[in-house]
Amino acid sequence: MTQHSALPATAGPRASRDGATGWWRDAVIYQVYPRSFADADGDGMGDLEGVRARLPYLADLGVDAVWLSPFYASPQADGGYDVADYRAIDPMFGTLLDADALIRDAHELGLRIIVDLVPNHSSDRHEWFQRALREGPGSPARARYHFRPGKGASGELPPNDWESIFGGPAWTRVADGEWYLHLFAPEQPDFNWEHPAVADEFRSILRFWLDMGVDGFRVDVAHGLVKAPGLPDIGGAEAGDQLKLLGNDVMPFFDQDGVHGIYRSWRTILEEYDGERIAVAEAWTPTVERTANYVRPDELHQAFNFQYLGTPWDAAALREVIDTSLAAMRPVGAPATWVLSNHDVTRHATRFAHDAAQGTQIREPGDRGLGLRRARAASLLMLALPGSAYVYQGEELGLPDVTDLPDEVRQDPAYFRGAGQDGFRDGCRVPIPWTVGGTSYGFGTGGSWLPQPAAWGDLSVEAQSGDPDSTLELYRRALAVRHEHPDLGAGEAVTWLDAPEGVLSFRRGAFVCTANTTGAEVRLPAPAARVLLTSGTAPAVAGEEAVLPPDTTVWWSDTLA
Known part of the structure; x- marks a missing residue:
């Protein structure tokens, strides 16, 4: 299998819309x-x-x-x-x-x-983890994961109070008595990134x-x-907070x-x-x-x-x-x-x-x-x-x-x-x-x-x-509009426009976006010359006023782009 570059050489890197590389x-x-x-x-x-x-x-x-x-x-x-x-x-x-x-x-x-x-994390079937299980406590293979002795008189308790994102303790005990860390399922032991x-x-x-x-x-x-x-205890967290x-x-x-x-x-x-x-x-x-x-x-x-x-x-x-x-x-x-x-x-x-x-x-x-x-x-x-x-x-x-x-x-x-x-x-x-x-x-x-x-x-x-x-x-x-309109795509700011409560309205050059997040029609000054696209029913425009339907976003433009 030959190595190859990310895109054909004829394509070349595409500059983003703001002119920056990327x-x-x-x-x-x-x-x-x-x-x-x-x-x-x-x-x-x-x-x-x-x-x-x-x-x-x-x-x-x-x-x-x-x-x-x-x-x-x-x-x-x-x-x-x-x-x-x-x-x-x-x-x-x-x-x-x-x-x-x-x-x-x-x-x-x-x-x-x-x-x-x-x-x-890896799978518990990963070659590294299987080797760690075979070689036992203190082995170099175990150092690639988080193996620890347990707490309690005979190590019967998890090493700390961390919980798995999937529920239950973030630790599972193996046959030789040590515990390993898994922030997710027991089948997903966490790597020890301190190990080179x-x-x-x-x-x-x-x-x-x-x-x-x-x-x-x-x-x-x-x-x-x-x-x-x-690996300190969290302590004080109510059940489920973790x-x-x-x-x-x-x-x-x-x-x-x-x-x-x-x-x-x-x-x-x-x-x-x-x-x-x-x-x-x-x-x-x-x-x-x-x-x-x-x-x-x-x-x-x-x-x-x-x-x-x-x-x-x-x-x-x-x-x-x-x-x-x-x-x-x-x-x-x-x-x-x-x-x-x-x-x-x-x-x-x-x-x-x-x-x-x-x-x-x-x-x-x-x-x-x-x-x-x-x-x-x-x-x-x-x-x-x-x-x-x-x-x-x-x-x-x-x-x-x-x-x-x-x-x-x-x-x-x-x-x-x-x-x-x-x-x-x-x-x-x-x-x-x-x-x-x-x-x-x-x-x-x-x-x-x-x-x-x-x-x-x-x-x-x-x-x-x-x-x-x-x-x-x-x-x-x-x-298609996003690719074609000169004011859409990359950038780092929007210009907010005045709008009624429950409505977002912002400008990017000749482009304007209005979003009515309410369940009712909203009247506002028409923010641009024409409608490019609407997520639902088109806004009613009479003169300089527009009526935005409920739960609808409209794209407008001052140009013919």
């Missing part, structure tokens, strides 16, 4: 959850050949890059985030040759490929995939690699300053390669300002904006997080990022189906019409903001979460531990529909690993393509 500064990046995207071999599980076959769809949609969730060799205890071999493809997804072909085809279509990297072999191994893994031609990495649990010295990935409390296992040295070393590797390779931090931190530390000029390129993802459909709350996000990124010269859904949270078409803010995990379907209307409006708002946007597979179809999955089909490890990260992430991972009918609505010929709702066909790509009122066509038009 294609990622205004990129729209589409997340593919491979097991739920497209199944080429008919086994009911999505695979790399399925993704490859659907790349033209993504190019036509108008995205700039594709981020693939893990496809590595794995026992699949946590959807592939328990990696047994970082240089091998799990047979359920294909082979290294399939990955190579996918990367090459994507580049020919002008799409970049970003792959998940999971450096906080761990750092060396991941530098090698980075180069392996960069040599394969990937354009970047999404760094899973980027905030968790370094633990506080001595389980919140996004909270205001500083935890000894998250967002330690030592992680930044790791990312500075990674940045030097990324810059050895042509084509502007990048790394994106999944960093749950107490504040946007803390998140900005991960994207200083000599560290990573982007960080997910989870504060924005968790913001309710409320104008005042949205304006606050937009301002805070842009202000935090400005001093470090990084683009802001915006995201509404991913594989770990309830889809925003369902989150917004409820009037009250209920966080990022929702178990009830709510008002489907309201949720879809708000989701479309939220998507147009997100795509109008300066910086880079992330789209989760199926959100361009307006898919809701599947909230009524039978208990017997669920696979989220948090569900079986009865506490922690809610346990209902399967609802956003149901395979997406491609056709109106047929086996698994075009996902594949052998059914799907999670059952799809009966209404899935009506939401399919086939059903929505060509329908000017569909959510899919809204996304296609929005991404």
